[in-house]
Amino acid sequence: MFSHEQLVLMFTEYRQMPSETEWLEFKEAKTNFSFDELGRYFSALSNEANLKGRHSAWLIFGLKDKFPREIVGTRYRPERAGLDSLKHEVVQQTNGITFQEIYELSLSEGRVLMFQIPAAPAGIPTSWKGHYWGRDGESLAPLAINEMETIRGQVGHRDWTAEICPQATINDLAPAALHIARQNFSARIRDARFGHEMEKWDEPTFLDKAKLTRNGQLTRAAILLLGNPEAAHHLNPYPAQITWKLQADEEAYEHFGPPFLLNVEELFKRIRNIKFRIQPFNQLIPVELTKYDPKIILEALNNCIAHQDYSRNARIIVTEKVDRLILRNVGSFYDGTVEDYVLHERTPERYRNPFLTQAMVSLNMIDTMGLGIRRMFLGQRKRYFPLPEYDLSDPDHVQITIFGKLIDENYSRVLMEEQDLTLSDVVLLDRIQKKLTVDRAHTQTLRKRNLIEGRYPNLFISAKVAKTTGQKAEYTKHRAFDKQYYKDLVLKFLDQHNEAGPEDFQELLLDKFSDLLSVEQKKAKVRNLLQEMSSQDGTIRNVGGRGLRARWRRVLD
Numbered sequence: 001m002f003s004h005e006q007l008v009l010m011f012t013e014y015r016q017m018p019s020e021t022e023w024l025e026f027k028e029a030k031t032n033f034s035f036d037e038l039g040r041y042f043s044a045l046s047n048e049a050n051l052k053g054r055h056s057a058w059l060i061f062g063l064k065d066k067f068p069r070e071i072v073g074t075r076y077r078p079e080r081a082g083l084d085s086l087k088h089e090v091v092q093q094t095n096g097i098t099f100q101e102i103y104e105l106s107l108s109e110g111r112v113l114m115f116q117i118p119a120a121p122a123g124i125p126t127s128w129k130g131h132y133w134g135r136d137g138e139s140l141a142p143l144a145i146n147e148m149e150t151i152r153g154q155v156g157h158r159d160w161t162a163e164i165c166p167q168a169t170i171n172d173l174a175p176a177a178l179h180i181a182r183q184n185f186s187a188r189i190r191d192a193r194f195g196h197e198m199e200k201w202d203e204p205t206f207l208d209k210a211k212l213t214r215n216g217q218l219t220r221a222a223i224l225l226l227g228n229p230e231a232a233h234h235l236n237p238y239p240a241q242i243t244w245k246l247q248a249d250e251e252a253y254e255h256f257g258p259p260f261l262l263n264v265e266e267l268f269k270r271i272r273n274i275k276f277r278i279q280p281f282n283q284l285i286p287v288e289l290t291k292y293d294p295k296i297i298l299e300a301l302n303n304c305i306a307h308q309d310y311s312r313n314a315r316i317i318v319t320e321k322v323d324r325l326i327l328r329n330v331g332s333f334y335d336g337t338v339e340d341y342v343l344h345e346r347t348p349e350r351y352r353n354p355f356l357t358q359a360m361v362s363l364n365m366i367d368t369m370g371l372g373i374r375r376m377f378l379g380q381r382k383r384y385f386p387l388p389e390y391d392l393s394d395p396d397h398v399q400i401t402i403f404g405k406l407i408d409e410n411y412s413r414v415l416m417e418e419q420d421l422t423l424s425d426v427v428l429l430d431r432i433q434k435k436l437t438v439d440r441a442h443t444q445t446l447r448k449r450n451l452i453e454g455r456y457p458n459l460f461i462s463a464k465v466a467k468t469t470g471q472k473a474e475y476t477k478h479r480a481f482d483k484q485y486y487k488d489l490v491l492k493f494l495d496q497h498n499e500a501g502p503e504d505f506q507e508l509l510l511d512k513f514s515d516l517l518s519v520e521q522k523k524a525k526v527r528n529l530l531q532e533m534s535s536q537d538g539t540i541r542n543v544g545g546r547g548l549r550a551r552w553r554r555v556l557d
Contacts, residue, residue: 007114009427011105017067024058027059035089039094039129040128044134044143047125047147050122051151053334054337055335063112070109074113132148159355161356162355164214165220165223165235168218168231174262177226177259185206185364188364221359223235224259232258242255242263243316244256248321248322260305270320272320274291277289293380296388299366300325300400302360304398309329327401329397331396334350335349335351376402377423384415410461411432432452443459490505498554501544502530541553541555
């Protein structure tokens with residue numbers, strides 16, 4: 001389920017796309033919409049989502065389908081009960097699937113409906129009344145025979161990376177890569193029941209445990225990750241390469257082949273990672289940062305390796321520009337959307353290269369919980385840098401840009417000063433600094449906190465650096481203290497009074513919170529602070545009841 005905020009962000013992004021796609025359709029549906037036509041779109045969008053490697057497709061009612069898309073509002077099934085019954089009605093006419101969810105958005109311009117349609121299951125095209133539908137450009141059409149066979153053939157799809165290299169032997173593996181692989185594997189499984197036995201394993205046993213061999217034979221995944229450079233011929237005619245290109249005041253390039261386990265770090269060494277300083281507000285000591293965080297870059301590189309479609313005979317490309325890195329791999333975004341992983345912490349349900357992916361997990365290069373993308377966003381946020389930017393406009397490629405230079409220093413200073421911003425807040429501020437469109441409804445909270453200025457849609461991030469003493473005093477009234485400051489006050493209060501209730505802590509803390517917050521927001525911060533100190537820190541405990549009956553005491557060491 002998506003929150004209202006997340007839905008509006010997605011809706012805004014989709015609305016700004018210059019044309020519809022195979023998995024995205026807009027309809028006015030001002031008053032009604034043909035049930036049969038709805039079903040045909042359901043079938044077509046579901047099948048196309050499968051073919052494009054997406055987790056779901058979207059049919060959106062309430063706006064014009066021509067760009068720029070004006071919101072006209074829809075009165076289709078105005079009651080929620082009617083929308084919920086639609087799920088049952090649709091499943092009766094398909095081969096057993098229906099909408100994942102139907103969302104209503106009440107926008108100032110009118111009501112919008114967003115139908116989330118699941119991708120056709122692997123091997124099973126989605127039908128409507130016994131017929132299979134697809135898209136021909138932006139129009140409905142019977143699903144093409146080759147597309148139907150593509151979906152039906154997915155059950156028997158073979159993982160390219162799991163294929164055996166029959167002539168390859170352990171001598172084709174790089175000793176240094178094997179050594180690091182053992183170290184990484186040991187770190188990964190040190191708590192497992194067989195961890196202490198690992199030193200006794202010979203090379204074939206280790207490779208089997210690390211999921212790099214099948215029936216004792218080396219796989220393409222093993223050559224990619226651990227192979228000698230000369231062993232790449234076992235993968236012919238498929239190029240196993242990552243190309244680094246420098247496009248700046250100087251130009252250069254270099255190709256990196258196996259072993260990828262080692263060469264991702266060799267590639268990173270080519271990237272010019274200089275240091276510079278940011279002067280935070282109200283601090284004498286500047287913050288020193290590098291252009292790029294190695295962990296973020298290696299995470300992005302390893303993701304490219306894991307999700308590259310090697311059967312397409314293409315390289316992974318890393319382009320270094322003066323202020324950013326652009327990483328590009330072949331193959332669509334395979335499961336879900338970027339937002340799923342950044343804002344919803346989604347766990348992938350399927351992988352393009354499951355054998356390779358599992359081997360990379362064994363060697364501690366990636367995880368399979370879908371946390372890598374979110375980690376990159378959180379890492380850039382922690383460094384006060386612009387967030388990574390995904391470009392999925394080309395359905396055959398995934399491109400991610402990682403910024404190595406500040407775009408707007410006010411954005412960075414806001415991140416330094418406003419430690420309680422949610423990741424959704426930071427995503428909005430990042431879009432504003434990049435001059436991208438954001439939904440008006442989401443700007444109100446940021447405006448109330450004096451984080452943004454300007455007349456919509458020409459917004460910009462407020463300057464937080466005060467230049468005069470008077471401004472500094474005014475800023476201090478609006479600025480929240482560090483959370484630890486409030487926790488220390490609570491503990492000192494309990495040291496003096498032994499026990500206290502919610503009203504005591506409100507009296508202690510409310511006037512110390514930012515003046516930009518309402519009274520209710522301040523009270524909520526008190527409740528959240530006490531809950532965190534109790535459940536996470538373990539420094540206090542509730543010896544009373546709930547709500548106003550709660551009585552808090554300090555936990556003594």
